[in-house]
Amino acid sequence: MTANLVLPAVLRPTAMGQTMIATEAATVGEALDRLADEWPQLERRLRDEQGRLRQHVRLYLGDADISDLDGMATKLFDGARLHIIPAVSGGSC
Amino acid sequence: MTDVVLLIGTRKGVVLATRQGHGGWQMDPLQLVMSEVYGVGIDQRRAVPRLFAGATSPHWGPSLFHSDDLGRTWSEPDHAPVAFPEGTKTSLVRIWQIQPGSTAEPDVVYVGAEPHALFRSTDGGLTFGLVEGLFQHPHRTEWAPGGGGACLHTIMPHPTDPRRMLVALSAGGVYRTTDGGSSWEPANRGIQAYWMPEDQRFPEFGQCVHKLGSHPSAPNRLFAQNHFGVYRSDDYAESWVAIESGLPSTFGFSILVHPQEAETAFIFPLRADSDRMPPDRQCRIYRTRDAGAHWEPLGAGLPDSGYHSAVLRDGMCTDGGDPAGIYFGTRNGEVFASGDSGDSWQLVVDHLPDVLSIRAATVG
Numbered sequence: 001m002t003a004n005l006v007l008p009a010v011l012r013p014t015a016m017g018q019t020m021i022a023t024e025a026a027t028v029g030e031a032l033d034r035l036a037d038e039w040p041q042l043e044r045r046l047r048d049e050q051g052r053l054r055q056h057v058r059l060y061l062g063d064a065d066i067s068d069l070d071g072m073a074t075k076l077f078d079g080a081r082l083h084i085i086p087a088v089s090g091g092s093c
Numbered sequence: 094m095t096d097v098v099l100l101i102g103t104r105k106g107v108v109l110a111t112r113q114g115h116g117g118w119q120m121d122p123l124q125l126v127m128s129e130v131y132g133v134g135i136d137q138r139r140a141v142p143r144l145f146a147g148a149t150s151p152h153w154g155p156s157l158f159h160s161d162d163l164g165r166t167w168s169e170p171d172h173a174p175v176a177f178p179e180g181t182k183t184s185l186v187r188i189w190q191i192q193p194g195s196t197a198e199p200d201v202v203y204v205g206a207e208p209h210a211l212f213r214s215t216d217g218g219l220t221f222g223l224v225e226g227l228f229q230h231p232h233r234t235e236w237a238p239g240g241g242g243a244c245l246h247t248i249m250p251h252p253t254d255p256r257r258m259l260v261a262l263s264a265g266g267v268y269r270t271t272d273g274g275s276s277w278e279p280a281n282r283g284i285q286a287y288w289m290p291e292d293q294r295f296p297e298f299g300q301c302v303h304k305l306g307s308h309p310s311a312p313n314r315l316f317a318q319n320h321f322g323v324y325r326s327d328d329y330a331e332s333w334v335a336i337e338s339g340l341p342s343t344f345g346f347s348i349l350v351h352p353q354e355a356e357t358a359f360i361f362p363l364r365a366d367s368d369r370m371p372p373d374r375q376c377r378i379y380r381t382r383d384a385g386a387h388w389e390p391l392g393a394g395l396p397d398s399g400y401h402s403a404v405l406r407d408g409m410c411t412d413g414g415d416p417a418g419i420y421f422g423t424r425n426g427e428v429f430a431s432g433d434s435g436d437s438w439q440l441v442v443d444h445l446p447d448v449l450s451i452r453a454a455t456v457g
Contacts, residue, residue, distance in 0.1 A: 040172050041171045041172075044172075044173050045150075045152075045153035046153075048154060048184035048185070049173055049177055049184055050177070050182060050183070050184050052184065054152065054154050056151060056152045057152060057153075086153075090152040092104055092129060092151050
């Protein structure tokens, strides 16, 4: 099945300006693994080298945070949109 | 006339200042915006110096960027240039130090990391591997984080012998290798851990050293600014003695050795860890010209009163020129420069985000 990762503007330069990346994956974790192969510079913005989602990155499937679903095991479906969201908890002043 | 590049890492990005001859400073726009740049480096062993910036985005994590066009553009490899191997179950938090190796190893670059670790590159700083000898050290689990984090913040390759190197960690102390990094021994004899019970103030390791400095012509002579305590070693860290006569406080973060005068060093004292502001609220560099026997305040051109900022551990540097430029950056976002060994100072720039790291080089 084909799901789509929706990128925030700040990450688009790591994927040659794309706003959305189509991926063949059954789960969120699988989608990020595919991303690591195809767009490694983008993937490491989302996960650290041990595969953990970064503290201030949120992934939303539709309007649900995947941490409220099954995390990396959250199942994707054909046409699903997985939004990458920089959490408002991040940042520096 | 020699040009100078000044690479300034701030809490919100990196900025390059350049000066041509005796002209004014030209400031480039801030780059790597909204990244905390705790470590910057300049590798002058290349025809065009390679600039480095260890940048951590609060959202997107850490990376090491480099520039081969003197800061006009920055790039990074697709895969993480600095990362802990899978089996370590450890993740990079930030890069604190970027240090080119000795001239004997022109493609070697070192990175000091948080959590406490040393990385080594043999391709000029594009990819790095973990120095296992230090990471596997039996003391590692007992190294505590300092206030800034569990950082390896100082790397001092020996100028002529690639097998010898010193590193410093907060709060693990000074460690020394003489076999190219395979094994490491603590080198803190004489350095006090003031917070310990009175009869335990000189432990083998665990001191909170903030910065080391040395002169390439005298590599056995070292200077250290500690979390309370300024020290000198004359025997490559075999032992240390306090050098505090004339100082208003022994607390501070940075220490810098003059590039032409091996007995001249600079520090920026802060009143105490409970009052991290300058004594008498005056912006003052303190200088010794006799390896720490005496210190004198330097204030010409610096704010005389009402000053509450600080200089962090990598906030002081030299361009290595002759005559040398000496520079320091503050948490107020100011950078000051001196072309006369600290006798007088000029403001290079102000209103930057707080300065975390700074390096300079002469070019051309």
